[in-house]
Amino acid sequence: MQPAAKLSQIRSGKSSIFILDLLDSDHSSKNIFFPNYLTRNNSMSIGNEPPQLIKHRLSYSGRKFGFDVNLLRLPNGVEGEWECIRHPGGALCIPVTNNGKLILLRQYRFAVESRILEFPAGTLEHDEDPETTVKREIEEETGYRAHSWKNLGQFVLAPGYSDEIIYAFLAQNLEKLPNPPAQDKDEDIELVFMSPQELEKAILGGELIDAKSIASFFLARPFLT
Secondary structure (H helix, E strand, O other): OOOEEEEEEEEEOOEEEEEEEEEOOOOOOOOOEOOOOOOOOOOOOOOOOOOEEEEEEEEEEOOOOEEEEEEEEOOOOOEEEEEEEEOOOEEEEEEEOOOOOEEEEEEEEHHHOEEEEEOOEEEOOOOOOHHHHHHHHHHHHHOEEEEEEEEEEEEEOOOOOEOOEEEEEEEEEEEEOOOOOOOOOOOOEEEEEEOHHHHHHHHHOOOOEOHHHHHHHHHHHHHOO
16 A cells, blocks of 8 residues: 655745655555665765654755654664754865874854864765865865875764764875865854874863864874874
């Protein structure tokens, strides 16, 4: 039996909210699985054990990421309603100057109402590979171009409520650009130069540093002096 569906859409600027009721008459949908709504064009796969979608309740499509609410049946048989942020992924780099200093950003983040330390990073655009993303972001956010790149790997950022993957890179052999690209209007950034030892001390001392930067730093630590 095909599931009955009722879809409503609410638009607000460039964003949309979709409210979808999807449910079989027997309260099952055995052949329908939880979808990944944002197209991924990268090497790390997600979803070799997806939950079963029972009812799709709500979707929101924003400028950078989406959000949905679904009634799911987990692999262990438990049913419940869960919310999830759908994210295309982010790419981050650890820039290292020729004298061994790390370039970080002290950036204002409205969600935590504070300025925090983080490495240059950005959201993957549609059909964009992570290395293209991070090469753009380092120039926009720091004014430097890297001529040597090392892939440090990737990791999920907050799997309890998001499918975002972070792709981490080490950026070396830096060149300061005479005319760097303009930053986004909402970016409130100050460059901070620290040695690996100074950053490690700041992390252990409890300075406000975002999680993806801490994780990426320790991936890069074996390559830093």
